[in-house]
Amino acid sequence: DTGVSQNPRHKITKRGQNVTFRCDPISEHNRLYWYRQTLGQGPEFLTYFQNEAQLEKSRLLSDRFSAERPKGSFSTLEIQRTEQGDSAMYLCASSLGSTGEAFFGQGTRLTVV
Amino acid sequence: DQQVKQNSPSLSVQEGRISILNCDYTNSMFDYFLWYKKYPAEGPTFLISISSIKDKNEDGRFTVFLNKSAKHLSLHIVPSQPGDSAVYFCAASDRGSTLGRLYFGRGTQLTVWP
Numbered sequence: 322d323t324g325v326s327q328n329p330r331h332k333i334t335k336r337g338q339n340v341t342f343r344c345d346p347i348s349e350h351n352r353l354y355w356y357r358q359t360l361g362q363g364p365e366f367l368t369y370f371q372n373e374a375q376l377e378k379s380r381l382l383s384d385r386f387s388a389e390r391p392k393g394s395f396s397t398l399e400i401q402r403t404e405q406g407d408s409a410m411y412l413c414a415s416s417l418g419s420t421g422e423a424f425f426g427q428g429t430r431l432t433v434v
Numbered sequence: 435d436q437q438v439k440q441n442s443p444s445l446s447v448q449e450g451r452i453s454i455l456n457c458d459y460t461n462s463m464f465d466y467f468l469w470y471k472k473y474p475a476e477g478p479t480f481l482i483s484i485s486s487i488k489d490k491n492e493d494g495r496f497t498v499f500l501n502k503s504a505k506h507l508s509l510h511i512v513p514s515q516p517g518d519s520a521v522y523f524c525a526a527s528d529r530g531s532t533l534g535r536l537y538f539g540r541g542t543q544l545t546v547w548p
Contacts, residue, residue, distance in 0.1 A: 325477070362540055362541075364478065422483060423534065425478045428477045430475070
């Protein structure tokens with residue numbers, strides 16, 4: 322499978338716990354994005370990496386959120402002290418250069434109870 | 435601040451007919467536009483795109499039209515098929531300054547009935 326891969330697909334956690342999601346982009350893609358989608362909304366930008374450098378962060382990304390992309394390959398998104406408002410689908414996408422077409426993974430559905 | 439707007443949350447079309455999905459944007463710096471299709475519990479799938487230097491792009495049954503003066507684009511699906519039933523998202527990018535970041539509309543649920 323050469324598409325964008327995200328793990329886990331589903332995560333249920335108790336409020337206050339930490340969670341970490343992983344994204345494996347398409348191998349030759351140098352750009353990696355995290356988006357969040359809630360019910361009835363389109364995906365909202367969270368953060369962006371070019372290779373290993375995190376170049377942009379949305380104001381949606383509070384200090385409880387951190388993302389990394391070591392060695393410019395896979396990426397992780399960690400949410401500390403989860404809140405019920407963090408419940409959403411977390412989407413990862415990758416693209417090559419400035420072509421514009423971002424390819425999305427299947428997402429991680431987070432439910433905070 | 436919703437910079438990309440899809441004002442129709444749903445559209446129902448008979449199989450074989452044309453589906454027209456509409457999208458408006460407010461940021462005149464956007465220079466690249468994309469449509470994504472999304473099935474439940476899956477990530478968005480890229481469908482078709484158009485650069486601001488064009489006013490039309492066609493790929494099989496899918497055609498995207500761009501009217502820059504009106505800041506409006508539309509996706510035409512002809513003929514519509516039941517398998518086209520999904521949520522369609524319009525997205526826009528200012529490739530010069532936003533490094534490929536996409537701004538999405540809220541989506542339009544398309545239902546194609548036999």
